[in-house]
Amino acid sequence: MSLKIFLDDKEVACKPGENVLEVALRNGFRIPTLCYNALYDENRSGACRLCIVEVTGGGRPGLQSSCTLPVSDDLKVSTKSEAVYQARRTVVELLLSEHTQDCRNCPISGACNFAEFCREYDLNGVPVCAECPNQKEGCLLSRGTLCLGPITYANCEAYCTRRGYRCEGCHSALGHENVLKFGLQALHDAGFKPDEILKAAKIFSYDGVKRVETVMRGMGIISKGDKR
Amino acid sequence: MINNLQLHVEHLTRVEGHGDIVLNVKNGSVEKVSWNVTEAPRFFEAFVRGKPYDQIAQITSRICGICSIGHTLASLKATEAAMGIQISDQSREMRKLAIHAENMQSHVLHLGYLTAPDLFGVGSVFPLVNTSLDVVKAVVSMHRVMNQFSDLICGRTTHPVNLVLGGFWRTPSARQISEMRQKLVSIEPTIKQFGELLLSKADALPRFTRETEYIALTSDEEYALYDGDIGSTDTGTCPVEEYRKIVNEFAVPQSTAKYTRHARDSYMVGALARFNLNSRRLCPAAIEWAKKLGLTPVCANPFMNNVAQFVELVHSREESVRIIDEMLSSGLKNERKPKIKPKAGEGVGSVDVPRGILFHDYTYDLNGICTKANCVIPTNQNHNNIQKDLESLSPTLLGKTEKEIELGLEMLVRAYDPCVSCSTHVLKVHFAP
Numbered sequence: 001m002s003l004k005i006f007l008d009d010k011e012v013a014c015k016p017g018e019n020v021l022e023v024a025l026r027n028g029f030r031i032p033t034l035c036y037n038a039l040y041d042e043n044r045s046g047a048c049r050l051c052i053v054e055v056t057g058g059g060r061p062g063l064q065s066s067c068t069l070p071v072s073d074d075l076k077v078s079t080k081s082e083a084v085y086q087a088r089r090t091v092v093e094l095l096l097s098e099h100t101q102d103c104r105n106c107p108i109s110g111a112c113n114f115a116e117f118c119r120e121y122d123l124n125g126v127p128v129c130a131e132c133p134n135q136k137e138g139c140l141l142s143r144g145t146l147c148l149g150p151i152t153y154a155n156c157e158a159y160c161t162r163r164g165y166r167c168e169g170c171h172s173a174l175g176h177e178n179v180l181k182f183g184l185q186a187l188h189d190a191g192f193k194p195d196e197i198l199k200a201a202k203i204f205s206y207d208g209v210k211r212v213e214t215v216m217r218g219m220g221i222i223s224k225g226d227k228r
Numbered sequence: 229m230i231n232n233l234q235l236h237v238e239h240l241t242r243v244e245g246h247g248d249i250v251l252n253v254k255n256g257s258v259e260k261v262s263w264n265v266t267e268a269p270r271f272f273e274a275f276v277r278g279k280p281y282d283q284i285a286q287i288t289s290r291i292c293g294i295c296s297i298g299h300t301l302a303s304l305k306a307t308e309a310a311m312g313i314q315i316s317d318q319s320r321e322m323r324k325l326a327i328h329a330e331n332m333q334s335h336v337l338h339l340g341y342l343t344a345p346d347l348f349g350v351g352s353v354f355p356l357v358n359t360s361l362d363v364v365k366a367v368v369s370m371h372r373v374m375n376q377f378s379d380l381i382c383g384r385t386t387h388p389v390n391l392v393l394g395g396f397w398r399t400p401s402a403r404q405i406s407e408m409r410q411k412l413v414s415i416e417p418t419i420k421q422f423g424e425l426l427l428s429k430a431d432a433l434p435r436f437t438r439e440t441e442y443i444a445l446t447s448d449e450e451y452a453l454y455d456g457d458i459g460s461t462d463t464g465t466c467p468v469e470e471y472r473k474i475v476n477e478f479a480v481p482q483s484t485a486k487y488t489r490h491a492r493d494s495y496m497v498g499a500l501a502r503f504n505l506n507s508r509r510l511c512p513a514a515i516e517w518a519k520k521l522g523l524t525p526v527c528a529n530p531f532m533n534n535v536a537q538f539v540e541l542v543h544s545r546e547e548s549v550r551i552i553d554e555m556l557s558s559g560l561k562n563e564r565k566p567k568i569k570p571k572a573g574e575g576v577g578s579v580d581v582p583r584g585i586l587f588h589d590y591t592y593d594l595n596g597i598c599t600k601a602n603c604v605i606p607t608n609q610n611h612n613n614i615q616k617d618l619e620s621l622s623p624t625l626l627g628k629t630e631k632e633i634e635l636g637l638e639m640l641v642r643a644y645d646p647c648v649s650c651s652t653h654v655l656k657v658h659f660a661p
Contacts, residue, residue, distance in 0.1 A: 165389040165397055168286050203283045 005058075005075040014071045021051050021066040029079050032088065032117050034095075036067045049091045050117065054078045063087050089121040096125040096176060119155055125176050127151060127183050128167050132158035140166055141190035146200050150183030151212065173201065173208035180215045194222045230626055230633070231256045239266075240638055242342040242352070244294060245648025249637050251622055261622045263615045263641065265483040267648055273601040281307050281570055281596035282393055288588065288603065289387045292650045294337065296386045297330040297378060298581030299603075301454065302588040304393055310575025310592050316563055319395035320454070321551055326381045326391060327453045327579060328544040328551075333374035333385075334582035335499070335537040335544075338645045339422070340367030343534050346639050347429040363425060366418045373415045377548070380408050394566040402560050409552045412545055419542060423517055426538055430521060433535070434636065437528040438620045440613060441492050442501035443474060445580040451502070451509040451543060453580045459505045461526055462491040468578040471587045475604050485651035487612040488604070494612035497584025498644065499536035500527065511550075514543035530617055531643045537582075570596025583607055583645055607651040610644050 003014050007029055014023040024031050035048040046068040053066040057076035063083060078084060096118065106112070115130040128149035129135055140147040145166050149158070153171035161167050174180040187197050194216060201212040216222045233253035239246050246267040252260040272291050276284050285303040289296045301323060308315065315323075341353045344363065348356060356364050375385045380400050382388030390397045400408075445452040445468075446459030457465040458474055466474065477486040489495065503510075504526045507518065518524070518539045523532055574591040584606030591600040621640055625633045 160383065160389050163383065165383050168389060170387070199280055202279055203286060 003071055003073045005071050005073075005077065007077050008079055009076075016071070018071050019067055020053060020069040020071060020075070020077055023071060024053075024066060024077075024079060031066055031079055032113070032120065033067065034113065034117075048095070050088055050095075052084055052087045052091065054081050054084050056081075085121070088117075089123065092117050092121045092123050093125075096123060096179070099125075099179065115154060125174065125179060126154045127174060127179070128154045128156065128158050128161060128171075129183075129186075130154050131156070132161045134161060140164075141186065144191075146187070146192055146196060148200060148203070150186040151180055151201070152183075169201075169203045169208075173204045173211050175211070177211065177215050177218075180211060181219060184212065184216055184219065184221070188219075188221055198222070230628075230630065233630060233633070235630070235634060235637075237634060237638060240641055242345070243642055243646050243648060244292075245646070245650070247641070247646065247648045249618070249641065251633070251637065253626065256626065258619075258622050258626070261618045261637075262482055263611065263618055265485045265611060265648055265651065267484060269484050270649070273603055276590075276598050276601045279598055281311065281590075281592055281598065282568070284590060284598055284601075285391070285393070286387075288601075291603065291605070292647055293386050294334050294647060295330060295581040295583065295586075295650070297326050297382055297388055297391070298579050298586055299588070300382075300388050300391050301327060302577045302579040302581075302586045302603075303590075304391060305577025305579065306575045306588040306590050307393060307577070307592075308575065309577060310573040310590055311568065311571045311596070312573075313394050313566060313568060315395050315566075318399075318555070318561060318563060321555060322381060322396060322399070323391070324454045325548055325551055326378070326388070327581070328548045329374060329377040329381055331453065331582050332541055332544045332548075333371065333378055334645075335541045336367060336370045336374055338582075339426075339534060339537055339541075340364075340371065342642060342645070346635070346642065347426075347432045349432075363422075366422050370415055370418055370422070373411050376411065377408055380404055392565065393568055395563060396565075399560055399562050402556060405552055405560065406556060409549055409556075412549050412552075416545065419545060423521075423538060423542070426535065427521060430535070433529075433531040434639070435529065436531060436617075436621055436624070436640075438530075438617055440528050440530075441490060441495040442504045442526070443490065443495050443497050443609070444502040444505045444585055445578060446505050447509075451506050451511075451547070453502075456580075458578070458585065460490065460495070461501075461504055468587070469576050471576060471578065471589070471604065475587070475609060477604065477608070483611060485611055485648070486608050487615075488609045489612055494616045495609065496530065496613045496644075497606045497609045498533055499540050499582070499584075500530065500533040501584060502580060503527070503536040503539060510539065510543045511546040513546055514539045517542050530613075530640060533643045533645065537645070570594070574600075581606060583647055584609060605647070605650045607644075607646045607648060610646060611651065614641055614644055614646065 004011050005014055007024055012027050021031055031051045033051040035045055046065040049065055051066045052063050054063055055061050056078050058074040115126040118126050131154045132149055147166040148169035149161050149167035151173055152167055152169045153174055201209055235251040237249040248264040248266055250262050276287050285300045288303045289300040291299050345352050378385045383390030442461040444459055445456035447456035457467055459465045474490050475488045477488050480487050507525045521535045523535045572592055572594045576589045578587050586606055587604040589602040590598050593599050617640055625636045
């Protein structure tokens with residue numbers, strides 16, 4: 001027996017028992033997800049909430065995670081409505097607020113889509129390191145270069161660092177304080193002195209410099225009175 | 229004959245930034261013509277204050293997206309002058325490559341994308357794709373090579389990361405440089421082809437002359453772009469440290485950019501000024517093209533700035549190949565950057581960038597923190613001359629139709645290749661009582 005559902009008004013054939021996400025991916029629709037893994041049948045936890053879609057007809061209308069939404073005949077789903085975009089953006093933002101962003105030491109760094117999703121949903125919350133191919137070997141920090149990559153917003157495909165130049169911090173200091181913290185820790189661990197870091201961070205805008213100062217103070221790297 | 233006309237070209241297109249042309253004609257005579265710079269001021273001189281010496285060039289580079297290499301070099305030269313930093317001969321030659329790369333990049337952009345539509349009588353470069361695809365292709369291929377050249381020497385096509393105080397962050401390898409040489413050689417026929425096109429369209433450039441003072445860097449050794457003294461067609465040479473005597477900046481109500489004047493009411497900078505002062509130091513091929521295109525010093529037709537840009541394009545390409553050959557034969561060294569100790573002092577740096585002579589002047593305190601900055605941008609220096617040229621050109625256009633008048637005035641401003649955004653400095657603040 002075969003069913004049909006409508007994805008963005010396009011008719012798509014599917015079988016009972018399938019979920020909307022797998023049908024959509026099979027038919028070339030793009031739905032972002034972090035936790036879904038097609039190899040494991042049971043891994044449809046609906047945990048990351050990124051695959052949210054909007055049911056517009058043939059079922060209970062509203063936003064639902066597509067990996068936990070079983071297909072039913074004549075189900076109408078929108079994969080890219082404004083409500084979907086906004087909901088996914090909130091999801092990415094919430095994930096970002098809890099994320100350590102320690103890209104240099106993360107086992108899947110380089111193969112992670114999180115940076116991409118941040119870009120897609122206009123949340124440039126990841127550091128240049130997330131896009132930099134030098135994370136594992138040849139990191140400029142380990143060569144004694146004060147690269148601003150760990151504390152600077154990405155979205156530049158790490159143009160300079162991947163070619164061996166240090167990051168000059170064009171996109172300013174990261175906005176999320178806990179994200180910034182890991183970057184500053186990386187600089188600190190690489191052996192740079194607090195005043196060196198603070199001086200280099202002067203290139204950022206007034207807000208950026210202030211953020212770096214606040215976080216460094218919070219981390220205890222600099223004391224309350226220190227200010228360059 | 230037009231007797232009464234109120235012409236207001238708001239936001240002139242195909243120039244960098246925002247500027248308006250206003251022309252009022254009453255009873256057959258020009259009542260008012262003015263070049264208004266309406267763009268918001270940029271505050272660069274204010275916000276480099278308090279920044280450490282090694283970040284100034286990165287910040288001031290952002291004054292312009294087209295001549296960011298020139299701004300970086302002028303800025304580095306100023307800081308190096310203030311702190312007595314010496315750079316090696318190889319670094320100096322490499323920086324000359326950087327300025328040639330930018331010169332070509334910018335001239336191709338102006339001639340190919342901004343001026344060519346006027347010569348063909350169309351509104352932008354896009355209609356040319358249908359009618360003269362080979363021209364557009366030639367322009368794009370030249371531009372691509374020049375971008376790659378900038379990218380190799382400067383680390384990026386804009387806002388260079390490879391140019392640092394005391395020299396270079398990383399020296400490009402001999403292999404990369406010789407590959408680039410190959411590309412520069414292979415682009416020569418395309419430049420020639422573009423020259424032939426310019427030759428066939430030379431009649432489209434209006435014949436208009438107004439005696440003008442021309443100011444540019446000048447040097448006994450070469451066609452000065454990176455180094456030299458300030459030269460004027462009226463008053464001879466003076467060292468760059470005395471630039472204030474040359475530029476004499478002043479503010480006018482219709483403009484957010486400062487105006488300048490020297491020996492006369494106004495002066496011009498840019499490719500034409502450089503050509504008028506230094507033409508005998510051009511390479512033979514460039515001299516030949518200048519002759520072919522009817523450009524002889526001292527040429528007082530601002531529209532010929534376009535031709536001078538092409539002549540410089542030919543020169544910069546030849547000169548780049550020559551510098552690369554010299555570098556490769558003497559062997560590229562991977563040099564260590566000098567250790568820099570911040571020092572208090574003032575330094576002036578000057579580079580002749582695509583649109584003319586550029587000055588950066590910084591004062592540093594004992595810790596190397598910038599306490600004062602002054603940047604005089606080429607287009608600042610041209611604004612006054614654009615105004616005077618408009619005043620002199622507009623009465624001669626009155627016999628034409630409104631459209632032709634508008635085009636004539638627009639072409640004049642465009643010939644200067646003005647970079648309006650770079651030049652805006654003045655802000656009048658009215659405080660409430």
